[in-house]
Amino acid sequence: MDAILVGVTVLMAVGMGWSIGANDAANSMGTAVGARVLTLRQAIVLISVFGFIGAALQGSYVSKTVGKGIVDLTALAADPARGGQGTRIALVATFASCLWVALATYWKMPISTSHSVVGAVAGAGLALHCDIHWRVLRGIFVCWLATPVGAALLGYVMYAVLRWLYPRLVPERYARRTLTLLIIASGCYVAYSWGANDVANATGVLQGAGILPGYTSVILGGAAIVLGIMTWGYKVIETIGSGIAHLLPLMAFAAQLASAVNVHLYTLMGVPVSTSHSIVGAIFGVGLVQGVRMVNVKILREIAFCWLATPVIAGVLSFACCKAVTWVATTL
Numbered sequence: 001m002d003a004i005l006v007g008v009t010v011l012m013a014v015g016m017g018w019s020i021g022a023n024d025a026a027n028s029m030g031t032a033v034g035a036r037v038l039t040l041r042q043a044i045v046l047i048s049v050f051g052f053i054g055a056a057l058q059g060s061y062v063s064k065t066v067g068k069g070i071v072d073l074t075a076l077a078a079d080p081a082r083g084g085q086g087t088r089i090a091l092v093a094t095f096a097s098c099l100w101v102a103l104a105t106y107w108k109m110p111i112s113t114s115h116s117v118v119g120a121v122a123g124a125g126l127a128l129h130c131d132i133h134w135r136v137l138r139g140i141f142v143c144w145l146a147t148p149v150g151a152a153l154l155g156y157v158m159y160a161v162l163r164w165l166y167p168r169l170v171p172e173r174y175a176r177r178t179l180t181l182l183i184i185a186s187g188c189y190v191a192y193s194w195g196a197n198d199v200a201n202a203t204g205v206l207q208g209a210g211i212l213p214g215y216t217s218v219i220l221g222g223a224a225i226v227l228g229i230m231t232w233g234y235k236v237i238e239t240i241g242s243g244i245a246h247l248l249p250l251m252a253f254a255a256q257l258a259s260a261v262n263v264h265l266y267t268l269m270g271v272p273v274s275t276s277h278s279i280v281g282a283i284f285g286v287g288l289v290q291g292v293r294m295v296n297v298k299i300l301r302e303i304a305f306c307w308l309a310t311p312v313i314a315g316v317l318s319f320a321c322c323k324a325v326t327w328v329a330t331t332l
Contacts, residue, residue: 005087006211012094013217014224017202019101020113021051021228024198027259027275028191035252037183044233048226050188054195055222058267060214062200065270067208069136070118071125074208085128088325090205092127093120096318097201104306105232111306112274115144117201119311123318128326143266147273148281154258155285162254163289179249186256193264194275195222201272251286258282277307 028051029043038046068074076086097116104111118140125132170178203221206212212220247255259275259282266273 002084002087005084005091009087009091009094009209009211010206010220012091012098013203013206014220016094016098016101016113016117017199017221017224018228018231019098019105020198020202021225021230022232023101023105023111023228024113024194024275025051025229025233027194027279028256029187030279032183032187032252032256035183035247035249037180037249037252038187043187044229046184046188047191047233048229050191051195051229052222052226054192054197055199055218055225056195058196059199059218059222061267061270062197062272063204063207063214063218065136065140066117066121066200066204066272067206069140070121070133071130072133072208073205074210076130076209084329085130086209087211088322088329089121089124089128089130090209090211092124092318092322092325093117093205094202096120096123096321097314100310100314100317104310109306111310112144112276113198113201114272114274115307115310116314117204118272119313119315120318121205122311123315124322126315127319127322140271143271143273144277147262147266147277148284151259151262151278151281152285152288154262155255155282156288157285158258159251159254159286159289162250166250176249179253183249183253183256186253186260189260190256190263190275190279193260193267195225197263197267197273198275199225204272247283247286251283251290255279255282255286258285274307 025044025047028047029038032038033040033043071089073086073089076089094117097113097120100116101111101113118137122132122137166179167175199218199221202224203212203217206217206220207214211217256279259278262278262282263273263275
């Protein structure tokens with residue numbers, strides 16, 4: 001029974017990685033596609049490569065927070081009397097968060113996979129009467145609020161400066177080609193920082209529950225994310241690329257650079273934040289430089305609602321599933 005439970009948990013984590021790749025691929029290159037600098041196919045290839053590199057090199061930073069910071073799955077795994085609970089939380093949390101992210105991707109809504117997995121881990125922990133590290137959760141919540149605001153401020157400042165500085169530094173005959181290269185480079189940086197931050201959402205619970213060692217879980221999560229990018233990543237790219245604001249190439253560069261810097265800083269601190277929050281905030285910021293009429297407020301309202309609903313829905317799903325799994329396990 002334990003071996004089956006572990007196997008299903010690993011499969012659910014792979015499914016979560018797939019859903020992350022499908023929903024969050026747009027965060028890296030959606031703006032570049034919207035600005036018509038890259039084709040959809042080119043963007044997906046670059047996201048896959050640099051997202052995997054980010055996961056492999058720096059994915060362990062946030063994995064520790066997801067695996068131990070909310071509910072200490074490592075401590076549960078080390079306790080013979082409660083070790084099964086760690087695996088159960090890992091299974092239920094990955095299932096609930098994967099289900100919600102997949103539904104949002106089908107609706108073409110860029111939600112936060114970080115919100116989803118954090119809410120799901122907390123919901124499962126509550127169902128099993130585990131100690132929830134509320135101080136860590138409060139810190140994560142504050143960072144969630146700061147992420148889009150910081151990205152919007154960075155995007156606004158960067159684009160305002162670049163709009164004035166770029167024509168003065170780059171000769172006109174080189175302007176288009178240089179800007180194309182800058183957009184591609186900044187998109188690759190977003191993909192790298194996204195892979196480093198978000199791989200924990202897929203496999204951090206595997207590491208915390210002692211199911212897989214740290215680096216193995218990170219590589220597995222990175223591969224699952226790449227699979228999601230390649231198969232379904234195009235859906236949300238349409239919303240990010242043109243639904244929020246109509247982007248000029250220089251706006252796309254400023255938004256991507258602001259988002260990448262924002263997420264990378266949180267990654268180095270080990271905080272699981274939303275790359276969706278970051279890129280949407282950055283796009284909003286650069287759009288404001290051109291004027292509020294550039295911004296599609298209706299889509300922003302829909303996205304904001306999904307963000308607020310995500311940790312609650314994932315937590316409730318996880319709580320209910322954990323109670324059901326526990327009942328089945330005790331019955332059998």
